[in-house]
Each structure stands twice: as C-alpha cells, then as structure tokens.
Amino acid sequence: MRTATITRTTKETDIAITLGLDGTGQPSISTGVGFLDHMLTAVAVHGLFDLQVKAVGDLHIDPHHTIEDVGIVLGQCLDKALGGRSGIQRMGHAYVTMDEALAFAAVDLSGRPYSVFHAQWHTPAIGQFPTSLVEHFFESVAFHGRLNLHARVEYGRDDHHQAEALFKALARALRAAVEPDPRRVGIASTKGTLCQLIGL
Numbered sequence: 001m002r003t004a005t006i007t008r009t010t011k012e013t014d015i016a017i018t019l020g021l022d023g024t025g026q027p028s029i030s031t032g033v034g035f036l037d038h039m040l041t042a043v044a045v046h047g048l049f050d051l052q053v054k055a056v057g058d059l060h061i062d063p064h065h066t067i068e069d070v071g072i073v074l075g076q077c078l079d080k081a082l083g084g085r086s087g088i089q090r091m092g093h094a095y096v097t098m099d100e101a102l103a104f105a106a107v108d109l110s111g112r113p114y115s116v117f118h119a120q121w122h123t124p125a126i127g128q129f130p131t132s133l134v135e136h137f138f139e140s141v142a143f144h145g146r147l148n149l150h151a152r153v154e155y156g157r158d159d160h161h162q163a164e165a166l167f168k169a170l171a172r173a174l175r176a177a178v179e180p181d182p183r184r185v186g187i188a189s190t191k192g193t194l195c196q197l198i199g200l
Contacts, residue, residue, distance in 0.1 A: 002178075003050075004080035008073050012065040013057040019077040021178050023050030031055040031070055033063045035129035035160075039167040040070075046096075047171035059128075067133045071140030078145040078174075085109055087184045092176025096169040101156025103165035105173040108148040115142040118152035119166065123159050134163055138170070147177075 002021040009015075027044035029037045031053060044051035053074075057066030082088070093106035117138055121131035142149035151170060156162040 002081045002083065004077040006073050006076050006080065008069060008076075010065075010069070013055060013069040015053075015055045015057075015069050015073045017054075017070070017073045017077050018050075018052040019074070019081050020050035021078075021081050023048060026050045028052040031066055032057060032059050033066055033128045035127040035163075036063070036067055036070065039129075039163065040074075042164060042167050043171040043174075045171075046168045047175040049171075049175075063128050063130070064133060067129065067137055068140055071137040072144045075141040075144030075146075078141070078147070082109060082178065085111070087180055089177050089179045089181050089184075092173040092178075094169045094172030094176065096165045096172060098156075098161040098165040098168070099158065101158065101161035101165045102154040103152065103156075103162065103169045104154060105149070105151045105166065105169035107150075107170075107173045107177050109146075109177050110148055111146045112148055113143040113146050114148045115139040116150045119162060120153065121159050121162070122157065126160050126163055129163075131159055131163070134166065138166075141170075 005018040007016040025045040025048045027041040029040045031037055040053055055066055055070050059066060091108045095104050115138055117135040125131060138149060138151055151166055153162045153166060
C-alpha cells in the first residue's frame with residue numbers, strides 16, 4: 001500500500017496528514033475551515049484516496065496559513081507516498097462539471113514542480129475560504145508534491161460550483177496519474193529517470 005503520514009508544526013499551524021493512494025475514498029477531515037474540509041473530502045472521494053487531515057491553525061488571524069500549510073503537507077504526503085514513481089501512469093487529466101460550471105485539471109507526476117492556474121471569481125470568499133487562496137492551495141500541492149499541474153475554470157457563475165469542480169477535477173486527474181500501469185516497467189520517461197530536485 002502506498003501511504004504516507006507527515007506532520008508539520010509551526011508557530012502558525014499544527015498539521016497532520018495521512019494519505020493512502022490505493023484506498024477506497026475514505027475521508028476524515030478537520031481543519032477548522034468548513035469549505036476546505038468540504039473540498040478535501042471531495043478529493044478523497046473522487047480520487048479514491050484514504051485521506052486523514054487534522055489541522056489547527058491561527059484562524060483568529062485569518063485562514064491563509066491553515067489553507068496554505070494543508071496544501072504544503074498534502075503535497076509532501078503525495079510525494080512520499082509515490083516513492084520512486086516507478087510503474088505508474090504518471091499523467092492524468094479530467095473535466096468535471098458542477099451545474100453551470102466546468103473545470104479542467106491536468107497533472108504530470110514528473111518531479112518537475114510547476115503550476116498554471118486560470119479562474120475568475122465572483123465573490124471574495126466561499127464561507128471562510130478566500131477565493132484567492134484556491135490558486136495558492138493548488139500551487140502548494142504542486143510544488144511540494146513535485147508535480148506539474150494545470151487547472152482552469154472554463155466557465156461558471158457560482159464560485160462554490162467553480163471551486164468544487166476544480167477540486168474534483170484535480171482528484172480525478174491525480175487518480176489517473178497515480179494508477180499503476182500494468183504494461184510499464186520502470187519509470188515513464190525517455191530519460192529513464194524523473195527529476196528529484198526542485199528546479200531541475
């Protein structure tokens with residue numbers, strides 16, 4: 001089973017995440033930010049990941065540190081659970097609709113961290129979750145998970161629908177990319193290796 005548990009404690013947040021890539025979509029999420037809990041639950045269910053998240057942050061200031069740091073640790077768990085990334089599909093993409101909204105995500109588990117994000121929001125926040133931090137969360141996962149991530153909202157009117165479609169698209173794209181490839185022996189790369197260090 002490809003699993004990882006990582007804890008990260010700073011003066012701003014205390015976070016513990018366990019991620020199982022070969023699970024059945026079982027979530028146990030508590031961050032203190034309701035919409036973040038909702039989105040992480042969607043990631044678990046639609047990615048078929050067993051995901052446990054416990055986060056305590058300085059929400060009396062604002063939710064920025066909690067949302068950012070959960071993204072960092074989730075990315076680190078993904079990187080650790082993937083190990084040497086041998087024998088996996090490596091790439092995945094998904095379109096997901098939610099009512100009037102359509103979102104797309106594509107990932108490449110290449111070891112090369114990069115994030116491209118396009119979305120237009122209509123409100124400053126969804127519950128306690130500032131819409132500006134959706135992009136930052138995706139960036140944090142991409143850079144600390146050492147993956148290439150492109151995500152965009154094609155269209156939509158409701159920010160809740162747009163964000164939820166994005167997170168579900170990310171989950172589906174990751175699910176496809178982490179799947180073992182029964183025909184693949186070794187690393188899916190013409191180099192014969194994947195990048196191990198940020199910046200390569």
